[in-house]
Amino acid sequence: MDRLALGPARVTDVAAPFAMSLTAVSKHIKVLERAGLVRRARNGREHTLELDAAPLGELTRWASRFERLWNERLDRLEAFFAVRKKEEPR
Amino acid sequence: MDRLALGPARVTDVAAPFAMSLTAVSKHIKVLERAGLVRRARNGREHTLELDAAPLGELTRWASRFERLWNERLDRLEAFFAVRKKEEPR
DNA sequence: GTATTATTGAACCTAAAGGTTAACTAAATT
DNA sequence: AATTTAGTTAACCTTTAGGTTCAATAATAC
Numbered sequence: 001m002d003r004l005a006l007g008p009a010r011v012t013d014v015a016a017p018f019a020m021s022l023t024a025v026s027k028h029i030k031v032l033e034r035a036g037l038v039r040r041a042r043n044g045r046e047h048t049l050e051l052d053a054a055p056l057g058e059l060t061r062w063a064s065r066f067e068r069l070w071n072e073r074l075d076r077l078e079a080f081f082a083v084r085k086k087e088e089p090r
Numbered sequence: 091m092d093r094l095a096l097g098p099a100r101v102t103d104v105a106a107p108f109a110m111s112l113t114a115v116s117k118h119i120k121v122l123e124r125a126g127l128v129r130r131a132r133n134g135r136e137h138t139l140e141l142d143a144a145p146l147g148e149l150t151r152w153a154s155r156f157e158r159l160w161n162e163r164l165d166r167l168e169a170f171f172a173v174r175k176k177e178e179p180r
Numbered sequence: 181g182t183a184t185t186a187t188t189g190a191a192c193c194t195a196a197a198g199g200t201t202a203a204c205t206a207a208a209t210t
Numbered sequence: 211a212a213t214t215t216a217g218t219t220a221a222c223c224t225t226t227a228g229g230t231t232c233a234a235t236a237a238t239a240c
Contacts, residue, residue: 005156011217024199026218031197045207045216053156060153066095066143067150101187114229116188121227135186135237184239190232197226202219209214 004038004051011047094128094141101137 003014015025029049032038039050093104105115119139122128129140 001156012215020198021200022217023201023219027198030218045205047217051156053153056153056156060150060157063143063146063150063153066091066141066146102185110228111230112187113189113231117228120188135235137187182240184237186237187235189234191230192232193228193230195227195229198224200221200223202221204219205217207214207216210212 001032001037001051004049005053008041008048008050011049014049091122091127091141094139095143098131098138098140101139104139 003009003017011026011029012022014029015022018025029038029040033040036055037052039052041048041050093099093107101116101119102112104119105112108115119128119130123130126145127142129142131138131140
């Protein structure tokens with residue numbers, strides 16, 4: 001995905017930096033494709049891959065929901081331990 | 091994590107909605123703990139869990155990097171296919 | 181003090197992830 | 211026409227994920 005964020009690329013190009021077989025990378029791409037994160041355009045024997053980052057929006061929204069709560073949570077944690085200290089001073 | 095976003099809870103509380111053994115949930119929590127997403131405070135026989143969403147920031151940053159590029163990417167895809175059409179009209 | 185409750189640990193099982201090699205298809209090159 | 215290149219498919223293997231049950235530990239409740 002990092003590679004595809006730079007622009008369209010072929011399977012071989014995407015595979016290049018990895019110390020694993022083309023077959024393995026091909027499988028990974030198929031997974032990303034099924035997940036809707038990658039689009040494929042067949043051009044003769046070459047398959048040109050294109051990133052589709054839209055589905056990551058859902059992930060971001062999910063994660064940022066927690067981020068939004070983060071500081072608030074820290075405060076509560078502090079309060080929680082403060083109470084504990086008070087209640088059981090030994 | 092959804093449960094913990096609501097506030098601190100015990101292992102049993104977190105496990106309640108799930109149709110799986112306490113042991114299984116306990117394992118899940120251990121994983122989240124190792125990932126730094128959950129903190130544990132031992133209180134007698136009860137373990138109180140607290141969400142620590144900070145590490146999700148990294149995830150959000152990673153994902154939003156692609157989101158940022160998303161529209162730009164769509165444009166490039168369009169251009170890419172436009173060129174193809176021109177170059178091989180059949 | 182005995183029983184109950186909260187939780188983990190150990191041993192085990194099954195399914196899925198993630199890789200490999202080898203054989204195949206199809207397009208480009210020579 | 212023969213070879214090389216791009217990619218997938220099939221069969222296989224090993225590791226990890228994600229559960230289970232049963233036993234252990236430790237604190238609370240009766």
